[in-house]
Amino acid sequence: MGKVSLLDLQKKKEAGQPITMLTAYDYPGAKLVDQAGADIILVGDSLAMTVLGHPSTVTVTMEEMLHHCRAVARGTSQAFLVGDMPFMSYQAEVAEAVRNAGRFIKEGGMEAVKLEGGREMVAVVQAIARVGIPIMGHLGLTPQTTTKLGGYKVQATTATTATRLWEDALMLEEAGCFAIVLEAIPAPVAEVVTKKLTIPTIGIGAGVGCAGQVLVFHDVLGLYDKFVPKFVKQYANLWQPIVTALESYCQEVTAGTFPTADHSFKMDEAEWGKFKEMVIPPEYHPSTLSRVAMSEVKKMKVRI
Numbered sequence: 001m002g003k004v005s006l007l008d009l010q011k012k013k014e015a016g017q018p019i020t021m022l023t024a025y026d027y028p029g030a031k032l033v034d035q036a037g038a039d040i041i042l043v044g045d046s047l048a049m050t051v052l053g054h055p056s057t058v059t060v061t062m063e064e065m066l067h068h069c070r071a072v073a074r075g076t077s078q079a080f081l082v083g084d085m086p087f088m089s090y091q092a093e094v095a096e097a098v099r100n101a102g103r104f105i106k107e108g109g110m111e112a113v114k115l116e117g118g119r120e121m122v123a124v125v126q127a128i129a130r131v132g133i134p135i136m137g138h139l140g141l142t143p144q145t146t147t148k149l150g151g152y153k154v155q156a157t158t159a160t161t162a163t164r165l166w167e168d169a170l171m172l173e174e175a176g177c178f179a180i181v182l183e184a185i186p187a188p189v190a191e192v193v194t195k196k197l198t199i200p201t202i203g204i205g206a207g208v209g210c211a212g213q214v215l216v217f218h219d220v221l222g223l224y225d226k227f228v229p230k231f232v233k234q235y236a237n238l239w240q241p242i243v244t245a246l247e248s249y250c251q252e253v254t255a256g257t258f259p260t261a262d263h264s265f266k267m268d269e270a271e272w273g274k275f276k277e278m279v280i281p282p283e284y285h286p287s288t289l290s291r292v293a294m295s296e297v298k299k300m301k302v303r304i
Helices: 006-015 027-036 062-074 094-106 119-130 143-149 159-175 187-196 239-255 269-279
Strands: 019-023 040-043 080-084 112-114 135-140 177-183 201-204 212-215
Touching: 006 019, 006 080, 006 177, 027 040, 027 062, 040 062, 040 212, 062 080, 062 094, 094 112, 094 119, 119 135, 119 159, 135 159, 159 177, 159 187, 177 187, 187 201
Parallel strands: 019 040, 019 212, 040 080, 080 112, 112 135, 135 177, 177 201, 201 212
Antiparallel strands: none
């Protein structure tokens, strides 16, 4: 399987072949997602919550996003890479948005950027596209503006709001987006938008009618302990098995059963003998050490 390109994604949309997209935030995560065969890896600003422990996505910075993007880029050989532009990295000024988008490509190793918003972001999308940077849009539930939306709620649930979203999607396509994420909107609305657009839609809580699907890495694997959104299917629940494994390690270290000889290195017997003669008095040889009071051992001037 070769490197996924924008042309490959568009061909999948036209052929009715679903596009697979997952988030990743570090080198091992990227290696796993890439090996699984995902078409797109998104370095999402959701890392603010899943990796950095913040209560929302808005606190993550450009520098933090670029740090994680570089790690993901090093772990990816096949998937198409998209970096999520963080809150206030593109909303204030168009020129600043273009510069920050460029940093994702030049410094972060990404192949495209993603930003949230509809008609209000058209000028930004046009400017970024003008310099040759591919852009993925994001409509519906936009986590960076959940305060304005009244929280994490399903969007486009009325004829008026659904029509507005449909119009926004058309505007983003015309402005230059190569794909649009549709989050937490009614499945019939997402299907209509998908059929109307030439470019792919990537759904998350938007039904099966989208051109592709995306989920968060930690949600798929059961590694996020705060909550599980309704639209998430956990394909594994690795939290407790990992805790159990780490508990076993701590218990074995405490009990003195790890490490064993199998996990230790040996020394040539002749060299060991010379070493003992040079620095270790006979009474402190390991074979007799257990019979020596620790208070005496502490008087030694060498570490054994």
